[in-house]
Amino acid sequence: MEQSSSSKPTRARYGMLALVFVNVVINYLDRSNISVAGAALSKDLNLSTVELGYIFSAFGWTYAALQIPGGLIADRFGPRVLYAFCLITWSLVTVCQGFIKGFAALFSLRLATGAFEAPSYPINNRIVTSWFPENERTSSIALYVSGQFIGLAFLTPILFRVQEYAGWQGLFIGTGIIGLLWGVVWYVFYRDPLDHRGVNQAELTYIEEGGGLFRGKKPGAAQVNIWKWENLKQVISHRTLWGVYIGQFAVNAMLWFFLTWFPKYLVDYRHLGFIKSGYLASVPFLAACVGLLLSGFLSDRLVRQGRSVGMARKTPIIVGMLLSMSIIGANYTNNTALIIFFMALAFFGNGMALISWVFVSLLSPKHLIGLTGGIFNFMGNLASIVVPIVIGYLVQGGNFKPALVFVGTLGLVGACSYIFLVGKIERVGINTGKEVLISE
Incomplete structure (x- = not known):
């Protein structure tokens, strides 16, 4: 299509980022x-x-298993049609969850939710890689990922209210309808x-000269070697990539505790009122959002100041994962605050x-970003399977302390992965399988 010829770059990329942000809000609304x-459902x-742990984990079984196919699909088909399809299908499945009568039906529908959401984050990364130059990419990722926290922080109390008045059945139906409507808006x-x-053209030049990748083949065209x-x-044979894969498992372990067991922990194990738990549950999500935005903008600022990519990108992650171990401190107090x-x-x-x-954009071959x-999301989302199930077994005696130790320890594992396995920031070579230094 014809673009404006103004010499001053437009900012269309921010409008596209806003759409992705809303996608992420809805994505996590239907996960959480x-x-x-x-x-109430249990x-x-x-x-x-134990059964509830398996229900919590069901989403992750198909979501993780389909990450590699989802990445390949994201490389082959355009975000516009593919994302609309995913939004509408997973939202229909969410509506159906409001009519279930037993374990088997709910487990099956959660499997379906994970299957249809599987391509979403590879698509997100593909969009940001296409629309944003390298010096804006980490802050852009931070902004769209913040949707999962901002949305849940402000919507969690509302979700508790909806369930109070419409039951858990109405909760599923309502969140599903929102996704159906948004799928049309996205398209x-x-x-x-x-x-x-x-x-x-000025914005296209700015994006491309900054490392944005939008000159690939049109969606649906034949792809080479995908x-x-x-x-x-090629993408599973490098130590650096394995460092970020393991690190992502550890990052998602904490995330999936909050997306599954946290409200039940407050209600059934800390004996807080249902509505009060809804408001208190929003506080950690707000904190996570602050941490994410701080990390993203700080990391990009360090890059603009000429600091090494390794220091600018890895340091916030390592510090953050060490801080995540503080969850264990909740075992040593009965004070709600x-x-x-x-x-x-x-x-x-x-x-x-x-x-x-951001490491997916930095390390992957340019033709294999999806x-x-x-694979990165597959490894990370193995945590969505393992963590809810393990917690279900750990707490079946009524004691939640071992579960918090388990989650906190995984934070240490993730920090060690970035410290000892992720070395120089290097892109895997396209044809040779060798690593090509891009910055250090």
């Missing part, structure tokens, strides 16, 4: 509604803590850089570490 419903369906308004009427085994081997403080501090640190998606992002 099960946590708000968990306490009583109505007579679920044990109407999103465009890639070369197809956007509001972007001018589906070959050699490409998969202190419990929420330790939870908020831990999630603040976890938010700092969530800029880790595939690398798929």
Whole structure:
């Protein structure tokens, strides 16, 4: 399409980022509604803590398993159509969860939710890589990822209120309808850089000269070497990539505690009122959002100041993962304010570490960004399977302390992964499989 010829760069990229932000809010709304419903749902369906752990984890089974296919699909098809399809299908499945009668039906529908959401984060990364230059990329990632925290922080009390008046059935139906409507909005308004009427040549030049990648083949066109085994081997055979893969598992471990067991922890194990728990549960999400935005903008500022990519990108993640260990402090107090403080501090640190998606853009071969992002998200979302199930077994005796130690210890594992495995920031070579130094 014809773009404006003004010499001053337009800012169409920020409008596209705003659309992605809302996608992320809805994405996490449909992931986390099960946590708000968990306490009432487990009583109505007579679920044990172990069974509830499996319900909490069901999303992750298909979501993690389909990350690699999701990454490949993100490389082949355009974000506009693919994201609209994903939004509408996972939202329909969410509506159906409001009509379930037992464990098997709910487990199956959570599996379906994970399957249809699987391509979402590889698509997000592809969009940001296309629309933003390198010196804005980490802050852009931080902004769209913050949607999961800002949305949940402000919507969690509302979700608790909705469940109080409409039951957990109404909660699922309502959140699903929101996603259905937004899927249509996304399809109407999103465009890639070369197809956007509001972007001018100056902005395209600014993006491209800064490292933005939008000159690839058009969506649906034949892709070279994307589906070959050699490409998969290329992105799983490097120590640096394994460092960020393991680190992402640890980052997501903390995240999935808050997305699943945290409200039930407050209601059933700390014996707080249901509505009060809704407001208190929002505090750690706000803290995580602050940590994420602080980390993203600080990291990009360090890059603009000429600091090494390794220091600018890795340091906030390592510091954040060490801070996330503070969740263990909640085991040593019965004071509600202190419990929420330790939870908020831990999630603040976890938010700092969530800029880790920038390493997909930095390290992956340029033609395999979607595939690398798929594997990265696959490894990270193994935590969405493991953590809810392990917690379900750890707390079945009524003691939640071992669960918090388990989650906090994984934060240390993640920090060590970035310290000892992630070395120089190097891009994996496109054809040779060798690593090519891009900055240090």
